[in-house]
Amino acid sequence: MIEKYKLANEPDKTMFVFPALAGKVYGHIVKDRTEKGPAKLVFETAKYETVEALKADYPEANI
Template identity: 60%
Template sequence: MIERYQLLNEPGRTICIFEKNGKYFGHILKDRTDKAPAKLVFETQKYDSLDALKSEYPAKDEKS
């Protein structure tokens, strides 16, 4: 895993970014709650650059 951060436009969701064969993709996770563990919601398409992925799925704050 390269990076992990909260998504700006989707409260309660986190993205974990991975790289494989020069392509970048992310797993969108529904955050864990008191009653349920974190769950994989979906995998993003593959992007040629990390910046392209991050522009499609922006961080909640600019510290990411």
């Protein structure tokens, strides 16, 4: 894993960024764990050239 961050538009979800082949990156959007249930994988993004390009489509929350 390269990085993880909270998503700006979805406060109950976290992005986990992973390296892909050929120098690209992709992300897993995970719904945060709650008292009643475990964390769950919601979505896997397409592959991007850079982490900054991924963050442009899935912005980081300003905490």
